[in-house]
Amino acid sequence: MGIRGRFLTLAAAAIGVSFVGFIVFSIALGKLAGFIAMLVMAAAGLVTIYVKQRGGLHNKRRDRGIFIYHNLFKH
Template structure:
């Protein structure tokens, strides 16, 4: 933490990228959503089919969500579509 000229501590923000249990940045909200969906799935399946089916559904939904996040995360925090090929734009400045 840095000190300003008056002697007060100044927080400069995070020095490292945000990461929690191997999940980085914007994927943390997706992970929270995946865990929330798994709990809702547990409630729905436990009411409809029983506690064991609810537990299995919760595990499957949580694992599927987290695997999806890890796969998307391997593309980077700012993954974008990469178009292959050559694009020719004709008459873009003509009226």
């Protein structure tokens, strides 16, 4: 399976940030360092997206345990 739903915009943002990182690192350290930085940033962004995607599209909070509600219908 690929990237789905709202994660497409996050993937586009990760690729955009990696491109900007390439420009910054290539100016500061050279083109090879810029290329390596771009690959690392893109891979980190995409791995993060795949991990979040495994949790579900809406990332619901899942509390564990037993909850007791006292005085729920007290007047």
